[in-house]
Amino acid sequence: MKDLCDKLKSVFFKSINMPEPIEAIEKEERYYALHLNSYPPCPNPTQTMGIPPHTDTLFFTILHQSGNVSGLQVHKDGHGWVSVDPHPGALVVIVGDLLHILSNARFPNALHRAVVNNEQKQRLSFAYFYGLPLDFQLSPYLDYPNCEGPCFKSLKVKEYASLKVKYFNSALSFIKKSG
Ligand SMILES: O=C(O)CCC(=O)C(=O)O
Numbered sequence: 001m002k003d004l005c006d007k008l009k010s011v012f013f014k015s016i017n018m019p020e021p022i023e024a025i026e027k028e029e030r031y032y033a034l035h036l037n038s039y040p041p042c043p044n045p046t047q048t049m050g051i052p053p054h055t056d057t058l059f060f061t062i063l064h065q066s067g068n069v070s071g072l073q074v075h076k077d078g079h080g081w082v083s084v085d086p087h088p089g090a091l092v093v094i095v096g097d098l099l100h101i102l103s104n105a106r107f108p109n110a111l112h113r114a115v116v117n118n119e120q121k122q123r124l125s126f127a128y129f130y131g132l133p134l135d136f137q138l139s140p141y142l143d144y145p146n147c148e149g150p151c152f153k154s155l156k157v158k159e160y161a162s163l164k165v166k167y168f169n170s171a172l173s174f175i176k177k178s179g
Pocket residue numbers: 035037051056063065071072112113114124125127
């Protein structure tokens with residue numbers, strides 16, 4: 001999984017034109033975490049939320065949805081909540097806040113949630129979070145055509161993580177540049 005994450009990280013850096021290797025990332029310990037989510041069948045699914053709407057804080061998440069039980073939904077502008085159904089052998093990659101900041105908002109951080117079902121099926125998902133070193137300075141990368149300047153203030157990963165703990169889904173608004 002770590003190898004896959006490192007490869008995917010390079011693909012993302014390449015796609016925002018960011019030159020690699022970035023010493024501050026390579027020499028420090030990266031943050032990885034695995035969440036195992038279990039959603040039992042629910043008699044009243046419209047009154048219950050599996051995981052409420054959120055964006056993932058870190059660089060990206062690789063999500064495996066086990067079995068053939070739907071539940072993941074992504075919010076799409078103009079469409080509302082859209083299901084991301086499981087496909088055998090497929091993993092879902094979710095862009096997190098750190099990549100959103102570093103890409104100067106060119107990669108949207110996906111607002112998503114998990115809903116429960118009353119079809120007598122337990123749902124399991126496995127979320128593997130890939131982070132950057134806590135002391136890494138997050139400065140939006142601006143070397144791309146027609147860039148109109150940074151959308152976000154520069155700050156360390158650990159400073160953003162504290163804002164997220166405190167303000168949850170509003171954290172980005174504290175570092176957004178106006179105008
Ligand atoms: O269970 C899911 O499909 C979503 C899990 C998730 O969003 C998370 O663990 O952050």
